Amino acid sequence: MSIYVGNLSFDVQQEDLKEVFAEYGVVSRISLPTDRETGRPRGFGFVDMASSQEEAKAIEGLDGAEWMGRTLRVNEAKPR
């Protein structure tokens, strides 16, 4: 299970995401995909937590929250 985090600021780094999600549990994996053609950040990311309970809490606590001047969109990620 993993979390989709959308509407991110383009200058957010993996460490920043980890910091925020660590508030809700153990972050086991972070992914911030960049546009393969342009190398630019795509403005969204993926976070995996150690447990689905922690993920649920993170989604609950962070979806719709304002961060880095943008309103976060957080929910369960679709399968790649």
Place this chain on the structure above:
DNA sequence: GTTGAGCGTT
């Protein structure tokens, strides 16, 4: 600016 690849044998 809203759902991740990548040339290998997980």
